[in-house]
Amino acid sequence: MLFILNQLVVLTKIVELIKILYNLNKEDAMQLFNLPLNEVIQHIINGITVGAIYSLIALGYTMVYGILKMINFAHGEFLMMGTYVSLLIWDSLRKGGNNPFFYILAVICGMIFSAILGVTVEKVAYRPLRKSLRLAPLLSAIGVSIILSNLAALIFGTKSKKFEYPFSNSPVVIGMVSITPHQILVIAASLFLMFFLTLFINKTRWGKAMRAASEDIDTASLMGINVDGIISLTFAIGAALAAIAGVFMGMEYKVYPTMGTMAGLKAFIAAVFGGIGNIVGAMVGGIIIGLLETFGVVIFGIPQGLKDTISFLVLILILIVKPTGLLGKKLKEKV
Amino acid sequence: MTNFLLLLIIYIGIYSILSLSQNLITGFTGLLSICHAAFFAIGAYTTAIYLVHTNGSFWIALLLSALISTLSGFLIGLPSLRLRGDYLAIATLGFGEIVKNLIINLDSITRGPMGINNIPSPKIFGFVFNPAVKLNYVVFVWIFVFITFFTLKRIVHSRFGRALEAIREDEIAASTMGINIVLYKVVSFTVGAFFAGIAGSLWAVYNQSVAPQTFDFILSVMVLCMVVLGGMGNNLGSIIGAAIIVTTSELPRLLGFSNIFPPQINQMVFGLLLVLVMIYRPQGILTRKRVDFEKLLSKKIKMEGKS
Numbered sequence: 001m002l003f004i005l006n007q008l009v010v011l012t013k014i015v016e017l018i019k020i021l022y023n024l025n026k027e028d029a030m031q032l033f034n035l036p037l038n039e040v041i042q043h044i045i046n047g048i049t050v051g052a053i054y055s056l057i058a059l060g061y062t063m064v065y066g067i068l069k070m071i072n073f074a075h076g077e078f079l080m081m082g083t084y085v086s087l088l089i090w091d092s093l094r095k096g097g098n099n100p101f102f103y104i105l106a107v108i109c110g111m112i113f114s115a116i117l118g119v120t121v122e123k124v125a126y127r128p129l130r131k132s133l134r135l136a137p138l139l140s141a142i143g144v145s146i147i148l149s150n151l152a153a154l155i156f157g158t159k160s161k162k163f164e165y166p167f168s169n170s171p172v173v174i175g176m177v178s179i180t181p182h183q184i185l186v187i188a189a190s191l192f193l194m195f196f197l198t199l200f201i202n203k204t205r206w207g208k209a210m211r212a213a214s215e216d217i218d219t220a221s222l223m224g225i226n227v228d229g230i231i232s233l234t235f236a237i238g239a240a241l242a243a244i245a246g247v248f249m250g251m252e253y254k255v256y257p258t259m260g261t262m263a264g265l266k267a268f269i270a271a272v273f274g275g276i277g278n279i280v281g282a283m284v285g286g287i288i289i290g291l292l293e294t295f296g297v298v299i300f301g302i303p304q305g306l307k308d309t310i311s312f313l314v315l316i317l318i319l320i321v322k323p324t325g326l327l328g329k330k331l332k333e334k335v
Numbered sequence: 336m337t338n339f340l341l342l343l344i345i346y347i348g349i350y351s352i353l354s355l356s357q358n359l360i361t362g363f364t365g366l367l368s369i370c371h372a373a374f375f376a377i378g379a380y381t382t383a384i385y386l387v388h389t390n391g392s393f394w395i396a397l398l399l400s401a402l403i404s405t406l407s408g409f410l411i412g413l414p415s416l417r418l419r420g421d422y423l424a425i426a427t428l429g430f431g432e433i434v435k436n437l438i439i440n441l442d443s444i445t446r447g448p449m450g451i452n453n454i455p456s457p458k459i460f461g462f463v464f465n466p467a468v469k470l471n472y473v474v475f476v477w478i479f480v481f482i483t484f485f486t487l488k489r490i491v492h493s494r495f496g497r498a499l500e501a502i503r504e505d506e507i508a509a510s511t512m513g514i515n516i517v518l519y520k521v522v523s524f525t526v527g528a529f530f531a532g533i534a535g536s537l538w539a540v541y542n543q544s545v546a547p548q549t550f551d552f553i554l555s556v557m558v559l560c561m562v563v564l565g566g567m568g569n570n571l572g573s574i575i576g577a578a579i580i581v582t583t584s585e586l587p588r589l590l591g592f593s594n595i596f597p598p599q600i601n602q603m604v605f606g607l608l609l610v611l612v613m614i615y616r617p618q619g620i621l622t623r624k625r626v627d628f629e630k631l632l633s634k635k636i637k638m639e640g641k642s
Contacts, residue, residue: 135367136613138421139563142369142556143609150599150606187395255372261552265432308383309436312429319426320414 006030016117038176043294046291049183049289056245057267058274058282059197060238066214066277067234068130072139074121075242076264077148081255082114082154082243083250087163094164103166109246111240118239127228145261152257157257160259163250193241194283201279210234214277262308266293269315276323289314339588341469343539347574347581348476349534352483354561354573355627356530356615360488361559362567363496365503365521367424369555370431374528376550378404378535383545387558393457393540400536401529407434408528412521426629431555438547450546453512457540470540479537483530487570490526499523500568506632553602557584561603563612566619575620581607 013145057079064072090106093099105204125144171178201207211218213230221227246255249263268287274281289311318325353371360366368538378400385396411430418426428462438445445451457464464471490496498519501509510516539545557580565576587596 071425104539125610125614131615132617135361135365138367138424139559140610142559143606143613146556147603147610148555150603153599154597154603203373246559249491265425269429272336272422272425284414306436306440309433312433316414316426318416321424323418323422 001231016093044291045177046177047291048287049290050188050269050293051287052186052247052269053248053286054263054267054290055283055286055299056190056193056241056248058271059265059279059287060242061264061268061271062274063210063214063234063238065271066230066279067210067217067231068126068137070126070137071141071268072126072235072238073138073264074145074148074259075238075267076262077145077152078114078118078121078260079226079242079246079249079263080152080260081117082110082239083163083255083259084152085113085163085244086110086243087250087255090163098166100166101302107244109325110247114239114243114246115236116284117126118235122232122235127231130250149257149261156257159252160256160258163247163255165251170213172322178333182251189248193244197241198279199236206230208232216221227329261304266308266311269311272315272325273318275327278325278327281325283328297298336486338469340591341473342584343630344477345469345472346585347578348473348480348562349538349541350558350576350577350581351480352530352534354565354577355483355487355559355570356527356534357481357558358562358565358567358570358573359490359499360523360527361562362569362573363491363503364499364520366520366524367421368427368524368527369424369559370427370434370525370550370598371558372550372552372554373434374408375535375538375543375554376434376547377407378532379444379539380383380438380451381536382536382539383454385456386457386540387451390455393459396457396496396540397533398538400539401532404532404535405525405529408525408531409521412524412528426542428552428555430446431552435547438550438642442610445547447612450544452544454539454543454545456543475535476541479533480554482531484574487530490572495519495522505566553605555606556609560609564608564619566621569619569621572619572621580608595638 056265057075057236060075060152061072062079064075069207086106086109089109090103093106096102121144127138129140165182167181169180169182171180172184186191201210209220209225209230210233212223212225213227217227220230242260245263245267246260249255249259255260267286270285271282272285273289274285292314293307293310297307353375356369357368360368381400381403382396385391385399386393411427414426439448441447459475464475491499498509498514501514502514502516506516537550560582561576562573563576564579565572565574581626584601587601
């Protein structure tokens with residue numbers, strides 16, 4: 001009874017919200033943001049681009065957390081290493097001409113390298129700790145992340161490098177807004193990858209095994225699922241997605257040894273926002289964090305230097321108000 | 336050479352205070368917090384700003400540092416300590432980044448990335464402590480280390496400390512025993528922040544300058560590494576851990592190899608240490624001393640059998 005009442009209250013609130021949004025006409029919308037409409041749309045597009053990158057990274061966090069219940073602190077470093085490998089291959093191939101085929105080849109090589117790295121790290125640093133203290137894998141992951149970022153600084157140098165575009169990145173004007181080819185690529189590729197990941201997880205045998213393992217790892221192994229294999233697969237997919245996100249970041253910004261740390265943290269926040277362990281949640285959370293960041297700078301006049309602070313404040317707020325996130329399940333405490 | 340050894344001893348002392356306080360939070364209460372650099376920074380900057388602007392007494396600066404650090408520990412602790420272990424780690428990490436970001440961006444107070452220089456040397460009982468005379472500082476810093484060590488020892492062996500250990504072992508069981516988990520966690524966190532603030536204050540007056548680069552994420556990890564290496568839940572272990580980590584990180588400079596070994600190698604060693612210790616000796620160098628009830632019980636049974 002109480003449950004139904006609760007649902008009714010939520011429903012009426014949603015109806016009210018829709019009414020308010022419906023009654024808003026163009027002028028009201030402008031007043032809401034205190035900006036002209038085309039600028040609002042422009043910022044939304046920019047926010048979605050950044051958010052799509054966060055989503056791709058957040059998927060890795062959320063998939064690993066779903067199965068192993070651990071935060072893979074080294075995820076940002078998988079991203080960085082994959083990006084560097086792509087960059088090296090792309091830079092050496094680019095001399096023969098700006099061929100988009102070489103670009104795709106470079107990105108795929110980076111993804112494969114990142115996936116191999118992820119599987120290796122899991123085997124070496126996380127697997128021996130699966131049965132030990134709760135803090136152990138977390139500390140080990142922090143250790144791995146420090147090793148990898150310093151290794152990259154040693155091998156590739158601390159100077160930041162640019163990932164050149166395979167196409168000319170002059171913006172295309174559509175209606176009132178301008179979109180760069182890079183933004184189109186990021187949004188299209190992210191949608192494509194997320195669509196196939198969802199299909200993979202929901203429709204294939206391996207995906208089913210993954211879902212079973214994240215439900216209950218011990219029971220899954222009793223049912224004859226190769227749990228170690230599934231965990232390796234999860235790390236491989238997560239790291240490969242992170243590598244492609246890293247390439248997108250490297251084209252827009254720069255490639256440097258600590259690029260994974262901040263991006264990884266924000267993606268983690270996105271994963272928590274959407275409900276950690278939930279794949280759709282990670283996608284939605286990433287885009288919302290991207291939008292919040294863009295609009296935080298524009299509307300509230302937060303200085304660019306404090307942009308990163310917005311996400312952390314959001315994180316602390318979510319953790320206080322709704323620790324399970326938007327779409328997360330409530331975990332029962334076992335005695 | 337002697338000068339360098341003395342410098343090493345001073346650094347070990349300051350880091351020992353940090354690792355001891357981290358040990359109370361992580362080793363005894365079982366909370367993985369990675370924002371000790373933030374408390375350290377708050378302590379150091381408070382002392383620096385106070386001494387530069389007022390040229391006042393060192394004791395007031397020390398007290399202010401400790402209090403503001405405690406307050407910030409309370410503010411971050413209150414919301415985030417309702418969270419489970421790994422969420423707490425991320426929330427504290429976020430807090431550490433926020434503090435560093437604020438220090439870099441609040442130019443008018445902290446002078447941004449340049450940091451604050453020319454902090455006056457403390458005058459204590461009419462005696463000026465000059466950083467050039469290192470021996471004075473060795474005594475001065477290590478007095479604080481001993482104060483921290485014995486205070487924490489008393490805390491850990493009190494009723495309060497036992498409650499903390501109960502929370503570490505099993506939160507649900509502890510709460511059914513009537514322990515107010517959130518309260519105890521917050522108090523443990525704020526006590527840790529208090530001592531980290533003191534360490535920051537000492538750091539500021541010894542170095543005579545503070546800069547935001549010092550208080551990086553890697554510093555928090557280093558402190559955590561000290562605790563883990565020495566053995567979580569062992570105070571003496573924390574000091575030993577601090578000694579090992581500080582010595583290894585300063586050794587290349589001591590031997591004149593700093594040109595050959597870039598600083599990255601050092602940090603990689605910390606990372607490697609964390610992973611290896613976790614895999615091969617998760618209890619650290621010195622293990623946690625615990626009362627062995629089975630032994631006590633069997634002794635008692637034997638004694639009763641005799642009588």
